Amino acid sequence: MSAIEVSNLQRDFQTTIGVFKRKKKTVKAVQGISFEIADGELFGLLGPNGAGKTTSVKMLTTLLIPTGGTARILGLDIIKDAEQVRPRIGFIFGGERGLYWRLNATDNLRYFASLYYIDPAVSKKRIPYLLEMVGLKDRADEKVEGYSRGMRQRLHIARALLHDPEVLFLDEPTMGLDPVGARELRQTVRNLQSEKKTILLTTHYMFEADALCQRVAVINKGEIVAMDTPTKIKDTVNDLSVVEIEVFGIPPETFEKIKTLPVVESASVEDRDQRQLLLVHTSKSAEAIPLLIAELQGLKMGKVTAREPTLEDAYVRLVGGE
Amino acid sequence: MSLLKSVKQNLRVIFMAFEIEFRQSFTDAFVLFGIIVQPMIVAFMALWMLRDQVADYAIFVVVGSGMTGLWTTLLFQGGNSITGERWTGTLEPLSCAPAPLRAVVSGKLLASISQSLLSIAFCYTFISLMMGLPVSIAKPWLFAGSILLTVVAFIAFGLIIGSLFILNPDVQRFQNGLEFVVYIFSGFLFPIALLPMWTTPLSYILTPYWAARALHAASSGSGSNGEIYFCWAMLIAFSVVYAIASKFLFKSILRKAREDATLNMQ
Numbered sequence: 367m368s369a370i371e372v373s374n375l376q377r378d379f380q381t382t383i384g385v386f387k388r389k390k391k392t393v394k395a396v397q398g399i400s401f402e403i404a405d406g407e408l409f410g411l412l413g414p415n416g417a418g419k420t421t422s423v424k425m426l427t428t429l430l431i432p433t434g435g436t437a438r439i440l441g442l443d444i445i446k447d448a449e450q451v452r453p454r455i456g457f458i459f460g461g462e463r464g465l466y467w468r469l470n471a472t473d474n475l476r477y478f479a480s481l482y483y484i485d486p487a488v489s490k491k492r493i494p495y496l497l498e499m500v501g502l503k504d505r506a507d508e509k510v511e512g513y514s515r516g517m518r519q520r521l522h523i524a525r526a527l528l529h530d531p532e533v534l535f536l537d538e539p540t541m542g543l544d545p546v547g548a549r550e551l552r553q554t555v556r557n558l559q560s561e562k563k564t565i566l567l568t569t570h571y572m573f574e575a576d577a578l579c580q581r582v583a584v585i586n587k588g589e590i591v592a593m594d595t596p597t598k599i600k601d602t603v604n605d606l607s608v609v610e611i612e613v614f615g616i617p618p619e620t621f622e623k624i625k626t627l628p629v630v631e632s633a634s635v636e637d638r639d640q641r642q643l644l645l646v647h648t649s650k651s652a653e654a655i656p657l658l659i660a661e662l663q664g665l666k667m668g669k670v671t672a673r674e675p676t677l678e679d680a681y682v683r684l685v686g687g688e
Numbered sequence: 689m690s691l692l693k694s695v696k697q698n699l700r701v702i703f704m705a706f707e708i709e710f711r712q713s714f715t716d717a718f719v720l721f722g723i724i725v726q727p728m729i730v731a732f733m734a735l736w737m738l739r740d741q742v743a744d745y746a747i748f749v750v751v752g753s754g755m756t757g758l759w760t761t762l763l764f765q766g767g768n769s770i771t772g773e774r775w776t777g778t779l780e781p782l783s784c785a786p787a788p789l790r791a792v793v794s795g796k797l798l799a800s801i802s803q804s805l806l807s808i809a810f811c812y813t814f815i816s817l818m819m820g821l822p823v824s825i826a827k828p829w830l831f832a833g834s835i836l837l838t839v840v841a842f843i844a845f846g847l848i849i850g851s852l853f854i855l856n857p858d859v860q861r862f863q864n865g866l867e868f869v870v871y872i873f874s875g876f877l878f879p880i881a882l883l884p885m886w887t888t889p890l891s892y893i894l895t896p897y898w899a900a901r902a903l904h905a906a907s908s909g910s911g912s913n914g915e916i917y918f919c920w921a922m923l924i925a926f927s928v929v930y931a932i933a934s935k936f937l938f939k940s941i942l943r944k945a946r947e948d949a950t951l952n953m954q
Contacts, residue, residue, distance in 0.1 A: 431946045453786045463777025468715045480704040481785035483697045
């Protein structure tokens with residue numbers, strides 16, 4: 367039996383437009399996604415902002431009721447059996463919310479332990495163990511308001527593990543963390559996986575998914591557009607090369623023109639301090655480089671490189687260059 | 689799970705929520721002002737104005753203003769605490785925990801009511817001693833019993849109000865309106881006999897009305913023991929009705945909040 371079974375799951379949101387003549391508008395956040403996660407698997411749900419990742423996790427954690435489809439966690443229906451599902455899952459949502467800032471870490475965990483009906487004798491031992499595991503033992507008596515973002519995120523993990531859940535939902539756990547904090551958190555996730563916990567991780571950091579997940583699903587505009595191992599997803603862009611050009615102040619019209627070149631499959635620009643990095647996906651890098659340089663004529667340029675595609679490049683292709 | 693074990697676990701949740709709410713309030717300067725400084729000023733002004741009045745009139749005002757303070761605390765601190773949980777992102781983990789949210793809200797309400805009661809008792813005792821104006825209670829034991837039942841009744845009533853705050857954050861807009869409706873229809877500051885007859889049934893279904901009547905009668909000695917016991921019976925009956933109603937309200941309102949995605953505020 368799979369730990370998580372999702373079949374044609376859908377979620378719509380109603381919103382209104384206008385002030386006087388109000389019109390109802392339906393936003394389809396999740397449009398019939400289906401996947402299964404095996405017991406003990408670390409599965410990644412990748413997608414850009416607004417793709418439907420958090421909405422999917424909220425439905426699976428019983429916080430939102432789907433408008434269509436079904437989902438089962440450990441064989442239990444997320445709507446009908448919500449009360450039985452809750453003690454067996456743990457979840458954290460990215461960001462700093464969801465904790466009591468005027469309390470210290472120990473009191474936060476004591477409170478949540480009582481909400482999970484953990485015997486005080488058990489929580490007395492489990493709380494120091496978890497605080498040590500997430501590296502907060504020495505600051506356990508300080509108020510959360512004085513914690514860094516990374517420390518709060520680690521406290522979230524300790525909270526989610528209080529009742530030793532079989533299934534964990536980690537929604538963008540490294541969002542906004544500094545590189546060291548993010549690396550430590552990824553190590554914590556690896557440790558959890560070695561304890562055979564089933565984990566659903568959402569992220570838009572491709573290297574994170576590549577490093578941690580056994581399988582990934584790419585979600586875009588509420589639909590799953592690819593699902594496989596990171597290696598196999600990368601294989602889908604084997605025919606591509608990625609040309610990277612450092613450029614200073616690329617005008618929008620030049621970028622738009624580059625996107626229309628026949629040799630260019632997709633293109634994006636990343637800001638890097640004073641400069642930009644133009645990323646072009648092409649199957650003909652030898653032909654593309656001179657054409658690109660010609661288009662950027664007159665602009666100050668830095669390094670020009672061509673490299674093998676990564677999971678991120680596969681993702682960019684799948685989500686249509688967004 | 690046995691019933692006894694379930695009761696024990698939920699009582700632990702109530703007391704934990706009580707402790708957490710109490711401790712959080714005492715680190716909030718605004719709340720400290722509201723429960724210590726402001727009641728002290730109100731108590732001083734009330735007793736100073738009443739220093740030449742007969743003693744039972746003074747106790748009527750003390751109990752009346754105490755009830756208004758209690759209701760305001762319940763409505764604002766209790767209601768806002770749900771909104772606060774929504775803003776801080778903790779309403780989601782609370783709603784998704786195995787413990788019923790009603791137990792958490794009960795603990796929070798108990799904390800708000802206890803703070804309010806302690807503050808009223810402390811302020812009026814302190815100021816009356818300072819001014820040399822004793823505020824005597826005619827039937828202390830019946831008064832103590834009335835206080836206990838008032839706390840239970842207010843928690844039951846607060847659960848009904850609290851469930852509305854879970855439904856939608858916009859309920860906050862009606863807080864001020866609710867505040868005065870209950871002041872007036874519960875007879876906190878003047879008898880409901882002064883109101884039109886058709887409003888009387890509305891007063892009868894409000895537990896604060898029976899609480900105010902029992903407390904006024906026990907404190908001033910203006911009512912018989914039988915009348916106080918009758919008020920107690922009504923308090924118990926309506927508290928049970930409210931508690932049962934809140935169970936269904938919470939269930940349906942939490943489902944609605946999960947349908948409408950209003951448990952969180954991004």
